[in-house]
Amino acid sequence: MRIVEAESGALLAAVTSLLQDKGLVSPAEIRERIAFTETASPALGARLVAKAWREPAFHALALRDGTAAAEAIGAFMRGAPPLGVLENRPGLHHVVVCTLCSCYPRTVLGYPPFWFKSSAYRARTVRDPRGVLAEWGTTIPDDTTIRVVDSTADYRWMVLPLRPAGTDDWSEDDLAALVHEGDMIGVTVPKAA
Amino acid sequence: MSFAPGTRVRVADRWPEAEGPAHIRTPHYVRGRIGTVVAPLGAFPNPEDIAFARPAPAKALYHVEFSPRDLWADAGGDAIVIEIYEHWLEAA
Amino acid sequence: MTTPSASQAIEPGDDPRRSHHDMGGVPQFLCEAVETEPHALTEFDREVDALRQMLSLKGLMTVDELRRGIEEIPQDAYLRLSYYQRWIRSMTATLLRKGVLTEAEVAGRLGDLA
Numbered sequence: 001m002r003i004v005e006a007e008s009g010a011l012l013a014a015v016t017s018l019l020q021d022k023g024l025v026s027p028a029e030i031r032e033r034i035a036f037t038e039t040a041s042p043a044l045g046a047r048l049v050a051k052a053w054r055e056p057a058f059h060a061l062a063l064r065d066g067t068a069a070a071e072a073i074g075a076f077m078r079g080a081p082p083l084g085v086l087e088n089r090p091g092l093h094h095v096v097v098c099t100l101c102s103c104y105p106r107t108v109l110g111y112p113p114f115w116f117k118s119s120a121y122r123a124r125t126v127r128d129p130r131g132v133l134a135e136w137g138t139t140i141p142d143d144t145t146i147r148v149v150d151s152t153a154d155y156r157w158m159v160l161p162l163r164p165a166g167t168d169d170w171s172e173d174d175l176a177a178l179v180h181e182g183d184m185i186g187v188t189v190p191k192a193a
Numbered sequence: 194m195s196f197a198p199g200t201r202v203r204v205a206d207r208w209p210e211a212e213g214p215a216h217i218r219t220p221h222y223v224r225g226r227i228g229t230v231v232a233p234l235g236a237f238p239n240p241e242d243i244a245f246a247r248p249a250p251a252k253a254l255y256h257v258e259f260s261p262r263d264l265w266a267d268a269g270g271d272a273i274v275i276e277i278y279e280h281w282l283e284a285a
Numbered sequence: 286m287t288t289p290s291a292s293q294a295i296e297p298g299d300d301p302r303r304s305h306h307d308m309g310g311v312p313q314f315l316c317e318a319v320e321t322e323p324h325a326l327t328e329f330d331r332e333v334d335a336l337r338q339m340l341s342l343k344g345l346m347t348v349d350e351l352r353r354g355i356e357e358i359p360q361d362a363y364l365r366l367s368y369y370q371r372w373i374r375s376m377t378a379t380l381l382r383k384g385v386l387t388e389a390e391v392a393g394r395l396g397d398l399a
Contacts, residue, residue, distance in 0.1 A: 003377050004362045006395060008370040009329055014394035015377055016336060018386055025339045033335035079342075082235070095270075099220050099309030101352055102368070111334070114324035117368045123314035126222070127261070129270040135319045145271040148261075150309060153218045153254055153276035154237040187321075208302040216353040221303035222310050244353035246383070265298075265310055 038110070040075065045108040045158055046179035047073045050172045052085075053163045062160060063087055075107045080156075083108065086149060087160045088186075093140045094159045095133070095186035097125035098151045105156040109184060116185065126150055136187050158184045164192040196255055196282060200230045203285040204257075204277060209241075216244035219281045222264055223257075223273075227285045231256040231274060239278065253279040305360040333369040337376060346379045354378045 003011065019025040048069055052059040062069035066083035077083070083105055086094040098104065099122050104112035115121050125132045129146045133139070140146055149157050161183045167175060182188035196202055206225030209215035218240055234256055238249035257277045261268030298312050308314060326334075340346045354375025355363070363371065380386045 003374050003381075003391075004358060006374075006377075008366075008373055010395055010398045011377055011391075012329060012333055012336070012373050013398055014391055015373070015380065015386065016332070018390050018394055019336075022385075024343060024345065024385070025336065029339055030332055030335045033338050034331045037331075037335060037338070084234075097309075099222075100218065100307055101355065111326060115319050115321050118319060119308055119314045119364070120317035120319045122308040123311045123317075124319070126270070126273055127265050127268055127310040127315065131269060132319060135321050146269075147258075147272040147274060148270050150220060150273060150275045152220060153240065153278070155234055155254075155276055210304045210307075211302040214353075214357075216349060216356065217304075217307075220309045221300055221307045240349040240352075243347050244349035246347075246350065268310075 041110040042181040050175035103151040201285040228259040
C-alpha cells in the first residue's frame with residue numbers, strides 16, 4: 001500500500017476509526033484535545049510580555065526560566081519542552097525559525113501560523129533575515145544586531161520584544177493588547193498606536 | 194565532555210542521512226563549521242535514537258552561535274544561534 | 286507553484302548530502318515570497334494535530350518518530366502535501382511500523398470508505 005498516495009481525509013478517517021475500534025483513542029478524546037489545544041493562543045504570550053515589561057522580578061524570571069514564567073501566566077507547561085525567552089534590547093533583535101520542521105512555542109502562542117511552516121520562511125530566515133522581515137514591512141535599523149535563533153531541538157523559543165516608547169504608565173491589559181503573534185517570533189515589532 | 198560558554202567548537206562534518214535512515218537535529222549548514230558556545234541548555238534523550246524507538250541516552254545540549262558570513266557569502270544577519278547536542282561538537 | 290520535477294534539482298551552493306527537509310539557507314527557496322497572510326486551520330488539520338497529541342500521551346508514538354516519518358516522505362510529495370497531510374502520513378507509517386495497525390486493516394478501512 002502506498003500511503004503517500006492515499007487521500008488525506010480518508011486516511012485520517014481510516015486511522016481514527018481503527019484506533020477507536022481497538023480502544024486506543026476515542027473521538028471524544030480527540031474533541032477534548034482540540035478544545036484543550038485551543039486554550040493556548042498569542043494572548044497568553046502577550047500576557048507574559050506585558051507582565052515582563054511591568055514587573056522587574058517577573059522579567060528576571062522570564063529570562064532565567066521561561067517555563068516557570070509561562071506557568072505563572074497560566075500556560076500549561078507540563079510535558080511540554082522548556083521555554084526559552086529571548087530578550088530584544090536596543091541594538092539587538094531576535095528572530096525565531098525552525099529550519100528542520102516547525103518547532104514553535106505552542107504553549108504560549110498556540111498553533112504555528114502558516115508562514116512559520118513554509119519552505120520560504122524556513123530557508124530564508126537564517127540567510128536573509130532582513131529580507132524576510134521586509135515581507136511584513138518590518139525594518140530593523142542597520143546598526144541593530146539581528147540574531148536568528150534556529151529552533152532545532154528540545155527547547156522552544158519566544159521573543160520578548162522591546163517595549164514601545166510612551167507606554168510607561170500603561171496597564172498590563174493595555175500593554176498585552178499591543179503584542180501580536182509575529183512580535184513574539186520577531187518578524188514584527190509592537191507599536192503604540 | 195562539557196563546554197563552557199565562550200568555548201570555540203567545531204560541528205562534526207558527518208552526514209548520516211546520506212548513508213541510510215537517520216533523524217538528525219543538526220542543520221546541514223553548520224556541519225564542519227566553527228561556532229561559539231553561548232550556554233548549556235541541559236541534557237535530553239537523544240532524538241536520533243527516540244526517532245527509531247531505540248533506548249535514548251541523555252545528551253548535553255548547547256546553544257552555539259555562528260557568524261552567518263562564515264556560512265554564506267551573501268548572509269544578511271549578524272548571528273545564528275542553534276541548539277546542538279554534545280556528540281556533534283568538539284573543541285576547535 | 287513549484288513543480289515537483291523542478292524542485293528536485295540541486296542548485297549551485299546547495300549540498301547534495303542534505304536531506305530535503307533540512308532547508309536552512311537552501312537556494313531553491315531564496316527567491317520564494319513568504320505568505321504572511323493568516324491561513325485558518327481546517328477541521329482536518331485540527332483533528333490530525335489532536336490525534337498526534339493523543340498518540341503521544343498514550344505512549345504510541347513520539348514527536349521524534351513523527352518527524353522521522355515526515356522526513357521519510359519523498360521530496361516531491363513533501364513539497365506538494367500540506368503540513369498536516371504530511372503528519373497523517375507519518376503517523377500512519379509509524380503506527381504500521383510499530384504494529385499498532387496493520388496494512389491490511391488500513392487498506393481495508395480505506396476501501397470501506399472509498
